[in-house]
Amino acid sequence: METDKLKLEKIAEKYDPSSPENDFDFWLIQFDFEALRKFLIGEKVIEMGCGRGVLTEKLARVCKELIVVEGSKKNIDYVKEKLKSYSNIRFYHSLWQEFKYEKKDISDIVFFSGLEHISKDDAEKILCTIKNWLRPSGRLHIVVPNAYSLHRRVAWYMGIIGDVHEFSERDKLLGHKRVYDRETLFKELKKCGYKIVHWEGIFLKPLPNSMMMQLNENIIRGFYEVGKELPDYCAHIYVVCEI
Template sequence: MSHERDGAIDATRNYDAELRDNAGRKYAYNFDLDVMHPFMVRSFIPFFQTGNCLELGSYLGDFTKRLLKHFDQVTCVEASGDAVAHLESTLGDAVRCVHATFEDVQLDRHFENIVLTHVLEHLDDPVLVLRRINEEWLTDNGRLLLVCPNANAPSRQIAVKMGLIPHNAAVTDAERQHGHRITYSLDTLERDARAAGLKVIHRSGIFFKALANFQWDRLLAIDIISQDYLEGCYQLGQLYPDLCASIFLVCEKAG
C-alpha cells in the first residue's frame, strides 16, 4: 500500500475524534454498512466509467472494499490518521492512501470516477472542494458520484413532528460531534454542485426510509426484515427520491 502525507491537516478539527461514536449517534450503523452500501454501489454501476477511481473520505474502508470489486486500484484521500492506519493495515496494495484534507491535498493524476459518499456534509467549504473536483481531479469524461444524507427523509420529518429536531435540515448536536456542517436536500445539493461549475446529469435517491438508523439496526438484528422488503424500499426510492435516506447526483465537468 502506498501512503502519502500531503496537505496541511486542519488543527482546529480533530478528525480522529469525529469518527468515534458518541452518546447520541454512531458514526456508522449496520444499516449503513449492510443495507445502504450495497444499494449505493448498485445505483453507481450504470454510471461508472472505465478507468481509475478516487474515493474522498474512506473511513475504515468498508465502502472502499466494495469499490475494489469494480476497479483495480482506488486512491483514498482521508483526513483522519486513525482511519488511514486502519486502511493501511487491512486493504493492501490495491489502495493508494493519501493522508490530507480535501481542501489542501495535491494529487498527481486525474480520475475517471470520483466517489464522495456521506462526506460533503462534513466539509467547512463544500463548494471549494466540489470546484477542485471539477477543475483539478476529474478527467474530461470523468464522473463524480455524490451521495449525501437527505434532510427530507421521512425519518427526519417524523423526528421534527416528534419535537426531536427543530426542522428537516437541522444539524443535531450528535451530528455536529461527527463533523456535520449541513444537512442537504436535493435542491441545496444541486445548488452547490452548480456553484462549483459541475453539470448534473442524473439526480435520484437511495432507499425509502421512514425509520431512524438505530431503529433499523434493531430490526435487522431480529431478522424480521426480508430482502424483498429492502428491495421494495430501494425501488420505491426511485419513484420518490425526496423521501429517501440519501440523495444522489451524478456530475460531469460542464462543457
C-alpha cells in the first residue's frame, strides 16, 4: 500500500499551479488570497501545505513569521529554492496528522485547499489539534472547493456526474477524499469548537478548468466579481473562524 507521503509526491509531480498557463488554479489562488488579505492578522502564521508556493510567497510578503507544514519533500525543495530570498519562512516536512507544535502563539492558520485531501476522521482530529496552536483572538482560515459550484451544477444537469458530491476526474487526479458543501464544512468546524465569524464564496466558475484557461484575464476577473453576488454558486468556500 502506498504511504501518504508517497501519494503526495506523485500528486506534486502532476500538479503545478505556478502559472496561468500550467493550471487554472493559479487564478483561484490569486482570488483566495484577495479574500484572505482582508482578514489576515499576519504576525505568526502557519500555512498548512505549500504546493508550488504561489500562496506561500504572497504570505511571506505580508507576514512577520511564516511556518510551512508540507507533506511533499519535492514541493518543499522547490519552494525553498524559489523563495530563498525570504528570511521569515520555516519549512517542516511532515504530514499534518503528525506535526507537533507545543506553543499557543499563532495569529493565523491558513488551511487552503487541504481538508478535501483527508478523511473525515483525520480532518476532525487535525482541526481539533490546530485549534490549540491559536493564541486568543487568533484565526483559522479555511478554503475548500464547493460541491454546489456552478460548474458542478452544470455537470450534474448534463449527466456527467450523478451527484454534485461525486468525485470528478480532477478530484481523483488530485487525490481528493471528500467534496464539501457549506453545510458540511460549517458542521465540521462547529463540532471541533470553532466560531464562524465570516464566510464568502470565491469565483463564479461556469466551466471546467481546461475551458476556463482559454479566457482572458478581464473575463476571468469579471467572473470573480460576479461571484461576490452569488456566493453559494462559487468554486470555493472561504471561512474565517475564531475559538
